[in-house]
Amino acid sequence: KQEVTQIPAALSVPEGENLVLNCSFTDSAIYNLQWFRQDPGKGLTSLLLIQSSQREQTSGRLNASLDKSSGRSTLYIAASQPGDSATYLCAGGSGGGADGLTFGKGTHLIIQP
Amino acid sequence: DTAVSQTPKYLVTQMGNDKSIKCEQNLGHDTMYWYKQDSKKFLKIMFSYNNKELIINETVPNRFSPKSPDKAHLNLHINSLELGDSAVYFCASSHGSGTSGPYNEQFFGPGTRLTVL
Numbered sequence: 366k367q368e369v370t371q372i373p374a375a376l377s378v379p380e381g382e383n384l385v386l387n388c389s390f391t392d393s394a395i396y397n398l399q400w401f402r403q404d405p406g407k408g409l410t411s412l413l414l415i416q417s418s419q420r421e422q423t424s425g426r427l428n429a430s431l432d433k434s435s436g437r438s439t440l441y442i443a444a445s446q447p448g449d450s451a452t453y454l455c456a457g458g459s460g461g462g463a464d465g466l467t468f469g470k471g472t473h474l475i476i477q478p
Numbered sequence: 479d480t481a482v483s484q485t486p487k488y489l490v491t492q493m494g495n496d497k498s499i500k501c502e503q504n505l506g507h508d509t510m511y512w513y514k515q516d517s518k519k520f521l522k523i524m525f526s527y528n529n530k531e532l533i534i535n536e537t538v539p540n541r542f543s544p545k546s547p548d549k550a551h552l553n554l555h556i557n558s559l560e561l562g563d564s565a566v567y568f569c570a571s572s573h574g575s576g577t578s579g580p581y582n583e584q585f586f587g588p589g590t591r592l593t594v595l
Contacts, residue, residue, distance in 0.1 A: 396582070397582050397583070399583065399584065401586070407588065407589070408568060408586045408587055408588040408589050409568065409570075409586040410586075411583060411584065411585060411586075414582075414583040452519070454521070456521075456584075458582065465511050465513065465523025465524075465526050465535075465570075466523065466584060467523070468520070468521040468522070470518070470519070470520055471519060
């Protein structure tokens with residue numbers, strides 16, 4: 366059974382800093398890893414999808430990596446902005462069951478102006 | 479254009495009632511899902527539905543039943559609502575499921591906040 370853990374649970378940094386959000390998973394048979402952001406009272410916005418054969422994906426100021434052997438993924442945010450403030454969720458797909466994603470509990474990020 | 483939409487956005491009802499939440503996707507996806515986000519913001523899969531095959535998370539009570547009139551819709555019907563059913567319910571969709579690939583990227587709707595009194 367896949368379990369996903371995100372560290373830290375909360376993070377507050379000044380604007381302009383580069384930062385790293387961490388995600389770990391227990392089942393190395395993961396086939397996709399997806400990063401989302403969730404704004405308060407809103408739905409989930411997909412940020413990046415990393416397939417099991419890939420090691421990283423980039424979109425603008427975001428870079429996500431995947432290391433299946435160590436069971437880890439990181440989301441790197443460059444030059445953080447107040448608009449980046451949100452909860453970031455990591456989710457892994459590893460088949461079986463309802464074939465849905467298994468989510469971590471998220472990192473609540475605040476970027477101070 | 480909204481990719482995955484849900485109605486209603488908010489639903490307040492009494493214990494014991496039966497209610498439905500509707501979900502529609504205009505992405506041409508083959509697989510749809512229902513997730514529950516509890517009061518601690520933890521998201522868990524409830525169902526996935528692909529080519530008329532329903533896969534149920536074993537922890538979901540049988541009071542919950544998804545109904546798919548066609549490939550673009552997956553509605554969630556809940557019987558005999560309980561206080562513990564209060565949560566935000568998210569619908570999602572993807573092209574496929576269960577294998578690696580960009581086609582399995584999941585896209586989520588805005589959520590339906592259900593409050594049972």
